[in-house]
Amino acid sequence: xxxxxxxxxxxxxxxxxxxxxxxxxxxxxxxxxxxxxxxxxxxxxxxxxxxxxxxxxxxxxxxxxxxxxxxxxxxxxxxxxxxxxxxxxxxxxxxxxxxxxxxxxxxxxxxxxxxxxxxxxxxxxxxxxxxxxxxxxxxxxxxxxxxxxxxxxxxxxxxxxxxxxxxxxxxxxxxxxxxxxxxxxxxxxxxxxxxxxxxxxxxxxxxxxxxxxxxxxxxxxxxxxxxxxxxxxxxxxxxxxxxxxxxxxxxxxxxxxxxxxxxxxxxxxxxxxxxxxxxxxxxxxxxxxxxxxxxxxxxxxxxxxxxxxxxxxxxxxxxxxxxxxxxxxxxxxxxxxxxxxxxxxxxxxxxxxxxxxxxxxxxxxxxxxxxxxxxxxxxxxxxxxxxxxxxxxxxxxxxxxxxxxxxxxxxxxxxxxxxxxxxxxxxxxxxxxxxxxxxxxxxxxxxxxxxxxxxxxxxxxxxxxxxxxxxxxxxxxxxxxxxxxxxxxxxxxxxxxxxxxxxxxxxxxxxxxxxxxxxxxxxxxxxxxxxxxxxxxxxxxxxxxxxxxxxxxxxxxxxxxxxxxxxxxxxxxxxxxxxxxxxxxxxxxxxxxxxxxxxxxxxxxxxxxxxxxxxxxxxxxxxxxxxxxxxxxxxxxxxxxxxxxxxxxxxxxxxxxxxxxxxxxxxxxxxxxxxxxxxxxxxxxxx
Amino acid sequence: xxxxxxxxxxxxxxxxxxxxxxxxxxxxxxxxxxxxxxxxxxxxxxxxxxxxxxxxxxxxxxxxxxxxxxxxxxxxxxxxxxxxxxxxxxxxxxxxxxxxxxxxxxxxxxxxxxxxxxxxxxxxxxxxxxxxxxxxxxxxxxxxxxxxxxxxxxxxxxxxxxx
Numbered sequence: 001x002x003x004x005x006x007x008x009x010x011x012x013x014x015x016x017x018x019x020x021x022x023x024x025x026x027x028x029x030x031x032x033x034x035x036x037x038x039x040x041x042x043x044x045x046x047x048x049x050x051x052x053x054x055x056x057x058x059x060x061x062x063x064x065x066x067x068x069x070x071x072x073x074x075x076x077x078x079x080x081x082x083x084x085x086x087x088x089x090x091x092x093x094x095x096x097x098x099x100x101x102x103x104x105x106x107x108x109x110x111x112x113x114x115x116x117x118x119x120x121x122x123x124x125x126x127x128x129x130x131x132x133x134x135x136x137x138x139x140x141x142x143x144x145x146x147x148x149x150x151x152x153x154x155x156x157x158x159x160x161x162x163x164x165x166x167x168x169x170x171x172x173x174x175x176x177x178x179x180x181x182x183x184x185x186x187x188x189x190x191x192x193x194x195x196x197x198x199x200x201x202x203x204x205x206x207x208x209x210x211x212x213x214x215x216x217x218x219x220x221x222x223x224x225x226x227x228x229x230x231x232x233x234x235x236x237x238x239x240x241x242x243x244x245x246x247x248x249x250x251x252x253x254x255x256x257x258x259x260x261x262x263x264x265x266x267x268x269x270x271x272x273x274x275x276x277x278x279x280x281x282x283x284x285x286x287x288x289x290x291x292x293x294x295x296x297x298x299x300x301x302x303x304x305x306x307x308x309x310x311x312x313x314x315x316x317x318x319x320x321x322x323x324x325x326x327x328x329x330x331x332x333x334x335x336x337x338x339x340x341x342x343x344x345x346x347x348x349x350x351x352x353x354x355x356x357x358x359x360x361x362x363x364x365x366x367x368x369x370x371x372x373x374x375x376x377x378x379x380x381x382x383x384x385x386x387x388x389x390x391x392x393x394x395x396x397x398x399x400x401x402x403x404x405x406x407x408x409x410x411x412x413x414x415x416x417x418x419x420x421x422x423x424x425x426x427x428x429x430x431x432x433x434x435x436x437x438x439x440x441x442x443x444x445x446x447x448x449x450x451x452x453x454x455x456x457x458x459x460x461x462x463x464x465x466x467x468x469x470x471x472x473x474x475x476x477x478x479x480x481x482x483x484x485x486x487x488x489x490x491x492x493x494x495x496x497x498x499x500x501x502x503x504x505x506x507x508x509x510x511x512x513x514x515x516x517x518x519x520x521x522x523x524x525x526x527x528x529x530x531x532x533x534x535x536x537x538x539x540x541x542x543x544x545x546x547x548x549x550x551x552x553x554x555x556x557x558x559x560x561x562x563x564x565x566x567x568x569x570x571x572x573x574x575x576x577x578x579x580x581x582x583x584x585x586x587x588x589x590x591x592x593x594x595x596x597x598x599x600x601x602x603x604x605x606x607x608x609x610x611x612x613x614x615x616x617x618x619x620x621x622x623x624x625x626x627x628x629x630x631x632x633x634x635x636x637x638x639x640x641x642x643x644x645x646x647x648x649x650x651x652x653x654x655x656x657x658x659x660x661x662x663x664x665x666x667x668x669x670x671x672x673x674x675x676x677x678x679x680x681x682x683x684x685x686x687x
Numbered sequence: 688x689x690x691x692x693x694x695x696x697x698x699x700x701x702x703x704x705x706x707x708x709x710x711x712x713x714x715x716x717x718x719x720x721x722x723x724x725x726x727x728x729x730x731x732x733x734x735x736x737x738x739x740x741x742x743x744x745x746x747x748x749x750x751x752x753x754x755x756x757x758x759x760x761x762x763x764x765x766x767x768x769x770x771x772x773x774x775x776x777x778x779x780x781x782x783x784x785x786x787x788x789x790x791x792x793x794x795x796x797x798x799x800x801x802x803x804x805x806x807x808x809x810x811x812x813x814x815x816x817x818x819x820x821x822x823x824x825x826x827x828x829x830x831x832x833x834x835x836x837x838x839x840x841x842x843x844x845x846x847x848x849x850x
Contacts, residue, residue: 301752635787639740643739648735655749658737
């Protein structure tokens with residue numbers, strides 16, 4: 001099979017079908033949650049299956065089409081015979097099975113493989129279920145069929161005539177079709193080609209515009225929708241028999257009457273023609289993410305280039321009024337472009353969150369736990385790239401919460417808690433970052449167990465008594481903490497919390513955990529809104545340049561020697577307004593030659609994250625600017641996990657500055673691995 | 688251009704690169720590297736050092752907006768580090784989609800060494816020989832031919848990875 005990737009029709013099919021399948025999954029889960037498939041839901045599912053069937057068979061993915069067809073039949077029956085099957089959950093299981101099948105096939109297609117899955121097993125099940133429902137119904141009650149035709153669709157023919165002064169009647173007709181087409185299962189019109197055929201306008205003026213449609217909507221609704229068409233003079237809608245409708249369709253077009261004589265060339269896929277034609281009402285377009293990434297890169301280059309011009313050494317110190325003015329204007333526009341590009345890349349977390357519904361559902365069924373998932377703030381938006389990076393960690397956390405966090409129903413009952421455990425996924429905006437909370441009301445983390453395990457694995461570097469509960473819980477993120485002994489089907493497939501943390505750290509995020517015994521556990525993920533461009537403070541140490549994210553800086557100041565405290569291990573600390581902060585000398589930590597060593601010569605920058613702080617000792621501040629974050633080269637990242645550096649950036653003069661990772665520095669400081677700085681800060685603070 | 692024609696050009700290109708080696712000097716020794724890996728040769732640039740790196744990784748450089756790591760071949764071959772001089776060059780190679788700069792004492796020339804003129808290295812286990820895939824002879828001189836892939840994925844690196 002030839003590789004279709006990049007072909008617009010193929011891409012459109014993939015995107016659209018994936019969206020529909022996603023919608024379907026959500027719908028099923030919502031129905032299951034509500035305990036019943038409402039009439040609207042059944043209609044909606046039917047419509048989705050119909051579209052999927054149509055587009056899949058057009059693309060010749062017959063297995064997907066066949067499955068969609070079977071499900072369509074099933075829902076068509078359910079819709080026409082509103083008897084409620086006894087077992088909804090069997091139905092949703094089956095539907096989800098179908099969803100999974102479609103997902104796998106779509107994934108294959110996307111990675112350039114043929115869609116070769118065998119749908120016959122699922123289709124067989126669907127047919128059996130349909131049979132069972134039919135039998136149950138016939139036994140149970142009278143099987144009186146309504147006037148609805150066997151496939152559940154009404155057929156209408158609408159004739160539209162436009163006023164004499166109407167220009168471009170073909171465009172008006174196209175608009176009418178465009179408005180209606182979502183509600184139509186199938187349609188066809190005369191003249192057949194509205195936009196490409198130069199005769200279309202004349203034909204419509206002469207004999208009116210005829211629209212044949214098959215739909216599940218009522219006649220009134222169709223009339224109402226069509227009567228909104230501009231320049232409409234006369235509208236007639238009448239219901240026709242399926243046979244007449246079929247005659248109006250291409251195979252037997254001649255039979256439809258003399259009007260068809262003026263038709264353009266037969267078009268096998270009128271649907272697609274309409275969709276691809278430039279729509280008058282088209283307000284959104286789909287863009288390949290790669291293009292957005294390229295655009296983002298270009299904007300990054302633009303920001304650097306702008307800095308190269310405005311901070312050019314050739315003009316440093318010159319008084320250039322006009323130039324400054326023009327430069328400020330340029331800066332403003334650059335910033336606006338950047339903001340817009342960022343905005344385009346922002347997507348709501350909703351899709352990611354809703355995927356968790358499925359996980360919770362499957363797991364709770366399997367584990368026999370009753371679990372409710374609550375989603376809060378799922379419309380919060382973050383950068384597309386970030387979403388990709390946090391989906392896996394989130395899934396892991398949710399799995400863990402269901403598997404380990406929540407107790408079994410019996411345990412919950414014994415503890416006097418409601419039988420249904422609640423997992424809450426919450427997202428909220430917090431300045432330049434987004435917080436995502438994964439909360440469960442389960443048994444809470446086992447403080448003692450964590451300590452014992454950390455000790456056994458030699459991960460404990462500090463006396464227990466010194467550690468707060470929060471610090472102890474944080475131990476679970478250390479590499480090597482999770483082990484294979486606790487593998488169950490869902491959590492702990494050899495992937496530990498350290499991987500979760502690493503994934504989140506990759507996008508510049510952090511994760512913390514808090515827990516109360518018997519009340520539950522909450523994981524808090526902080527991620528930046530966007531990765532690509534940050535406000536940074538450039539600093540110099542010796543010959544080396546570093547950039548600190550401005551959001552992490554609280555203040556900078558010159559230190560007085562009398563405020564400096566040195567503990568017996570040689571760790572330095574400074575008292576600022578009655579609080580004690582550890583000092584981290586960058587020149588010592590990164591072994592930079594030529595850095596200032598006297599604390600009075602340099603500058604201290606107080607950096608803060610997650611209520612922890614430290615003072616970085618640097619030679620001087622160079623100034624604040626927007627920097628484009630670039631990842632360190634893959635080789636460097638592979639070689640070793642560079643601690644304390646999250647990436648790098650290019651400055652205006654082309655030199656490279658390393659971006660300091662405040663969180664990483666705090667952790668280094670905290671673990672006491674480094675020996676340069678104190679690990680007993682808290683005690684001093686407390687004293 | 689038709690598919691076959693394009694393939695032919697590719698083959699031609701590969702053919703023209705076959706058996707060709709770029710030779711360079713490190714600590715008086717002449718080394719050769721397969722030309723197909725080489726992207727360009729640049730003069731010494733300002734190197735930004737990265738903390739927590741093994742000695743032979745000197746840091747990163749800005750190659751026209753692309754940031755690539757640089758590796759000192761002297762240190763890589765366990766020779767003493769020498770301050771960089773005017774003749775010091777960076778050979779930018781592309782190995783399995785990873786760009787990396789190799790700092791060498793100087794670059795010599797491109798030579799043709801047919802496979803027949805390449806002998807297996809004498810003792811594979813000896814330290815420092817790990818990166819040599821063969822010994823080639825060209826114009827009466829002996830060149831140590833580098834195994835580029837090993838430069839990046841040698842056991843030392845693996846060890847670092849596992850830590």
